[in-house]
Amino acid sequence: MLELIVFIAGAGVMALEMVGARVLAPWLGTSIVIWTSLIGVILASLSLGYWWGGRLADRSPSAKVLGRILCGAALGIALVAAFKSFILAALLQNPDVRVAAMLAALLLFAPPSVLLGMVTPFSVRLKMQNVDSSGRVAGNLYALSTCGSILGVFLTGFVLIAYCGTTQILYGLSATLGLASLLAARQSAPAKGAVLGLTLALALASHSYEQYLASLGVHDVETAYSRVLVCNSVDPDSGRPIRIMTTCFKRLQSACFTDIPDPSQQLVLDYTRFFALIERFVPSARNALLLGGGGYSLPTYAMAKFPALRLTVVELDPGVTDLARRFFGLRDDPRLSIQHADARTFLNQNAQTFDAVFVDVFTAHYAAPFHLATVETASRIHDALATNGVCMVNVISALQGEKSKFLWAAYATLAAVFPQVQLYALRSTAAPDVVQNIVLVALKTTAPLHPRATSPAEQALLDARWTGPIPSLPAPLRDDYAPVDRLVAALWNE
Numbered sequence: 001m002l003e004l005i006v007f008i009a010g011a012g013v014m015a016l017e018m019v020g021a022r023v024l025a026p027w028l029g030t031s032i033v034i035w036t037s038l039i040g041v042i043l044a045s046l047s048l049g050y051w052w053g054g055r056l057a058d059r060s061p062s063a064k065v066l067g068r069i070l071c072g073a074a075l076g077i078a079l080v081a082a083f084k085s086f087i088l089a090a091l092l093q094n095p096d097v098r099v100a101a102m103l104a105a106l107l108l109f110a111p112p113s114v115l116l117g118m119v120t121p122f123s124v125r126l127k128m129q130n131v132d133s134s135g136r137v138a139g140n141l142y143a144l145s146t147c148g149s150i151l152g153v154f155l156t157g158f159v160l161i162a163y164c165g166t167t168q169i170l171y172g173l174s175a176t177l178g179l180a181s182l183l184a185a186r187q188s189a190p191a192k193g194a195v196l197g198l199t200l201a202l203a204l205a206s207h208s209y210e211q212y213l214a215s216l217g218v219h220d221v222e223t224a225y226s227r228v229l230v231c232n233s234v235d236p237d238s239g240r241p242i243r244i245m246t247t248c249f250k251r252l253q254s255a256c257f258t259d260i261p262d263p264s265q266q267l268v269l270d271y272t273r274f275f276a277l278i279e280r281f282v283p284s285a286r287n288a289l290l291l292g293g294g295g296y297s298l299p300t301y302a303m304a305k306f307p308a309l310r311l312t313v314v315e316l317d318p319g320v321t322d323l324a325r326r327f328f329g330l331r332d333d334p335r336l337s338i339q340h341a342d343a344r345t346f347l348n349q350n351a352q353t354f355d356a357v358f359v360d361v362f363t364a365h366y367a368a369p370f371h372l373a374t375v376e377t378a379s380r381i382h383d384a385l386a387t388n389g390v391c392m393v394n395v396i397s398a399l400q401g402e403k404s405k406f407l408w409a410a411y412a413t414l415a416a417v418f419p420q421v422q423l424y425a426l427r428s429t430a431a432p433d434v435v436q437n438i439v440l441v442a443l444k445t446t447a448p449l450h451p452r453a454t455s456p457a458e459q460a461l462l463d464a465r466w467t468g469p470i471p472s473l474p475a476p477l478r479d480d481y482a483p484v485d486r487l488v489a490a491l492w493n494e
Contacts, residue, residue, distance in 0.1 A: 033097055041102065053069070087107055229245070240257055245324075289358070310335045313336065316340065317340070350380070385444050435491060
């Protein structure tokens with residue numbers, strides 16, 4: 001029985017760590033900072049649990065105490081499932097994401113991790129019959145714990161997250177550990193039954209709350225890759241009702257107007273309206289590539305506006321595409337090809353030629369995933385473009401100061417491959433310290449390009465070109481060194 005308990009505890013530790021990253025992602029992102037904080041805190045917690053469990057086992061070596069440890073871990077995980085959003089919402093006010101990530105990991109995941117760390121050394125003490133077999137007993141139980149951890153990683157990563165929400169996984173893990181506590185010691189079954197009952201009550205309350213949010217038009221959806229929030233809001237510029245999609249609660253990734261059914265009038269965000277100027281840059285554009293689908297506002301617009309255009313969209317997450325179909329008006333079109341793949345993998349394997357490539361792929365911290373921000377990626381985009389092709393890259397940054405570091409690194413990276421790179425600051429060129437959407441336009445040709453507007457709205461976007469000084473550029477980002485998280489650190493509190 002102890003072997004099964006140790007196996008379950010080992011699986012629980014890694015399941016908690018895998019789910020922990022998903023819990024933190026909508027609030028704090030998925031950067032290396034988040035993973036570092038989470039892994040570091042859980043390892044420290046396990047170390048404390050090993051130490052404490054060994055000392056407690058020598059002092060009180062009873063199955064009843066082991067049952068209480070497992071019961072405490074079950075209760076701790078149930079409380080994480082119930083109160084994670086409230087805690088993370090409070091921590092979101094901290095301007096330093098590193099501090100917020102460490103505090104989140106400590107408050108949410110350290111207590112149950114300490115208790116789970118206590119299980120194996122405590123079980124070793126209970127299993128020990130004599131000194132002669134102590135090495136074999138300890139080795140066997142720690143091996144079983146590690147095997148459980150391996151199962152926890154693969155089961156959570158390949159199965160549970162793909163088919164269950166993080167909240168449901170946490171409640172399921174809590175219930176499993178509660179049952180394990182009953183296996184360890186049945187003497188205190190009423191108390192452990194109360195913990196299982198509390199877990200069930202909290203799970204039902206969470207489900208009811210999710211249904212209540214859905215009735216208000218707020219959809220909190222777990223996909224295979226991320227947690228996505230879809231809800232209604234108001235466009236701050238026009239005052240019109242919009243529907244937004246976000247994977248990070250501090251900012252939105254996609255939006256559409258809800259008061260106009262016409263897809264050719266659905267571009268809410270500045271950078272999507274700039275992307276729509278493709279005919280001004282490449283009048284003969286017939287084949288385009290979009291890296292990053294999101295709410296598919298640009299593809300929906302393009303299919304309605306440009307009847308001769310064929311568009312390939314590369315979106316990593318099929319769940320995001322499903323949400324775009326449900327809430328953002330995405331429809332099938334023979335001219336629209338949707339590829340569910342990592343954008344870099346697609347570029348590595350691509351054999352097509354495009355007149356235009358749009359790059360709109362972000363982590364939660366204002367930057368592309370590092371492997372999409374490098375010279376190697378830019379070279380593959382360059383190779384995929386036709387002779388007069390254009391690449392447009394959406395960057396969130398300031399034009400000057402500490403908050404512009406990633407912008408100029410991205411500029412230097414594109415300039416290392418393309419003969420011309422232009423900047424368009426879509427909110428204001430007069431306020432270079434303001435964080436805003438900036439579109440980098442990389443041209444494959446060396447010929448001067450002066451796109452002509454056909455309306456005042458288009459002219460306003462083209463007038464956003466930055467003609468100010470270009471600072472001393474950093475080294476281009478490369479696959480073997482692309483410190484994106486450091487470059488965007490000044491933007492974390494935006």
